[in-house]
Amino acid sequence: MSLWHVAQVVAVERLTASARALTLSVPGFVEAVAGQHVDLRLTAPDGYQAVRAYSLARVGRDEVVEIAVDRIPGGEVSGFLVDDAQVGDRMEVRGPLGGFFVWRPDDVGPVQLVAGGSGVVPLAAMVRSRAAAGSPAPFRLLCSVRTRADAFWADELSSSPGVETTWVYTREVPPGVTRPAGRLSADDVAAHVLAPGESPRVFVCGPTGFVEAAAALLLDAGHDPDLVRTERFGGA
């Protein structure tokens, strides 16, 4: 299963000051499930290669890979993808990968999604997968971002029918929002997360510090650790 597919950039879209979405045409890439990721391989003219993993932002179209990349300071791959990559550029893709942090449309139970920053990407794939399938599964999405300008796909994610979406802001609050800026709190969880009694499956994705804090709040609120799945990036 060590198959690398040739990928070509077919669209790029600015999401925030530090992030872009990239759409790749990838012949041979099939059957991705929301929550999965790909390995992306870049090769320099002298043969030097770098590989990074990126979550899929949308699934359901074979031979198409959609990712969103946030620039990491000093990141040799994220910097290239956010600032330099152009339509027509070629790279390689392996996947889809990962079989645990996934949501399938035939699962009709309640789902709670909790995102920190660019951790919204695989959760957005779940929201889109639900919409595309016409799934009746109750969904809630709780997103923590620094400011309104740092939110990915804010309008789309706030208006997906049947999905209750809440944004909380850690640095700066947009006009009309009464909750003061601050990190995700027990009050936020009590107000916006599906109750433990409904036994929602919970997916938490974000930077390590965010996921640690959010998962602890969820357990404190009474959620079953076996129903909470996490995906983290970055160090602790």
Next chain:
Amino acid sequence: MAVFTRGFGGRRPEPERPLPPGQHLTQDFPVLSTGPTPNVDASRWELTVRTESGTEHRWDRAALQALPAEDVTVDIHCVTRWSKHDTHWRGVPVDAFFEDVETAADFVVAHSYGGYTTNLPLDDLLDGRAWVVFEYEGEPLAPVHGGPVRLLVPHLYFWKSAKWLRGLVLHEHDEPGFWEQNGYHLYGDPWSEQRYS
């Protein structure tokens, strides 16, 4: 056929020694766990070694601290492609836990608090190649990195170094653990790039 990426040069910080294929160096310590970090009370922590015949050997925190510990400096390699050079740990070689264990089994499943499992050949845990560790960089091992006690098997991909270690169960046959049932390689040698099954 190589596929070159126009405009990509790479910053390629030159590692002072070779990395396994497909890996890059990181300075921080990324965390990968499938769920919440379990709350393991160090005062109630126990490690059980169970043989294929069902015989159990147990160590609590005090018994662990009575075993001869050593400082270990190793490079670690995560299947998600980061490697970290010169990580410093303190712990007890796994050999110490097998001194009185009678077994003919060739395989082990490591079990964690929280339910995680991973499988290894017994030989890979012995001869000073693996440790039961409780300190990282001079501090008690943090829960997010597997504290109070984790397994350290640096010559395999790091998913084999089970966090929140609670048991080593011997098996006559290789029994796939959590990630090994979810697409990862049964053995996981980074130098042969055994990432996926």
